[in-house]
Amino acid sequence: MRAAVAVSQNPNDPLSSLVLKDVPKPEPRAGWVVVKVKASSVNMHDLWTLRGVGHDPKNIPIILGCDVAGVTEDGREVVVHPVIADAEAGGGDETLDPNRALLSERHDGGFAEYIQVPEHCVIDKPSSLSFEQAACLPVAWSTAYRMLFTRGELVAGQKVLVQGAGGGVASAAISLAKAAGLTVYATSRSAENRQLALDLGATAAFESGARLPERVDVVIETVGEATWSHSLRCLKPGGAIVIAGATSGTSPDADLGRIFYQQLRVIGSTGSTRDETQAMLDMVERHGLQPQIDRVLPLDRIHEGFQAMIDGHLAGKVVITVA
Ligand SMILES: NC(=O)c1ccc[n+]([C@@H]2O[C@H](COP(=O)([O-])OP(=O)(O)OC[C@H]3O[C@@H](n4cnc5c(N)ncnc54)[C@H](OP(=O)(O)O)[C@@H]3O)[C@@H](O)[C@H]2O)c1
Known part of the structure; x- marks a missing residue:
């Protein structure tokens, strides 16, 4: 064959x-x-x-x-x-x-x-x-499902930020989060992918690194280094980053001070x-x-x-x- x-x-x-x-x-x-x-x-x-x-x-x-x-x-x-x-x-x-x-x-x-x-x-x-x-x-959508609902424990009415909207996992996460009744914010480097995020049901889409209108319960992170510090800044006290990938690099500034002071959780997710x-x-x-x-x-x-x-x-x- x-x-x-x-x-x-x-x-x-x-x-x-x-x-x-x-x-x-x-x-x-x-x-x-x-x-x-x-x-x-x-x-x-x-x-x-x-x-x-x-x-x-x-x-x-x-x-x-x-x-x-x-x-x-x-x-x-x-x-x-x-x-x-x-x-x-x-x-x-x-x-x-x-x-x-x-x-x-x-x-x-x-x-x-x-x-x-x-x-x-x-x-x-x-x-x-x-x-x-x-x-x-199977890979992107199931990974996104586990990140949102098992590891992120998100339920209807909560708020989520999805970084890098154009990605396979990220775009799946936007669709699934919208279907689950969440408020979904998304970021992307390109206007095209911000429009894609809106078409998939995101509440609003922003340029990478932009200030959100409010803080979120969970960030869905697969971009890594390029978006890490923004992800930390976007969380409510006690919020969680669920991370399944690091396309742009695996060693960002960890910003430990923000993690303990805001009591943030960093949660890995795979498969x-x-x-x-x-x-x-x-x-x-x-x-x-x-x-x-x-x-x-x-x-x-x-x-x-x-x-x-x-x-x-x-x-x-x-x-x-x-x-
Ligand atoms: N742990 C697991 O089970 C699992 C499963 C699947 C994937 N992954 C990992 O997750 C990552 C994403 O996978 P994928 O298949 O969704 O990849 P992908 O489709 O290539 O998505 C990556 C997205 O990240 C954003 N991005 C990339 N470089 C960036 C940069 N320098 N600055 C800002 N944004 C950047 C882009 O979004 P914009 O262009 O919209 O900004 C891009 O579309 C990969 O590293 C992959 O190995 C892990």
């Missing part, structure tokens, strides 16, 4: 490490199911793997792609929950399993004609969504449990939410999709379709 494989890691020229090639179709394995991939979307995570950040080189070569929608061999249309882990080993929360792995970290991912995943990872695709739309959801992925899909269906797609490309043009992500002018997800 055809697949896009990370064959090496290169911080300066990551795309040279991504190779389209023929590889064997996965052999059926007890407790796992083979899914014929229809669509798989690109994440920053794929780029980090190619750059050699946070991915053990001993797991190279590996098929990339952690967001998958497809059809099982018995004809079920499914979305793949992307965290391969043991809930028991995580004390009931699979994201806390020290051995957890996102698809494409230790198990081949979805930029291929077929993928094999544990049975419990396949979840029925919402019928309201196309395969292309469904393939946008999602299967139950959270299911709850996110139910919420998407119930509220008729739709992920934002920037472009859809066939597998043999995957490098174009990665280049667009590197260039950073995306308004939504890059989706790769597999014939």
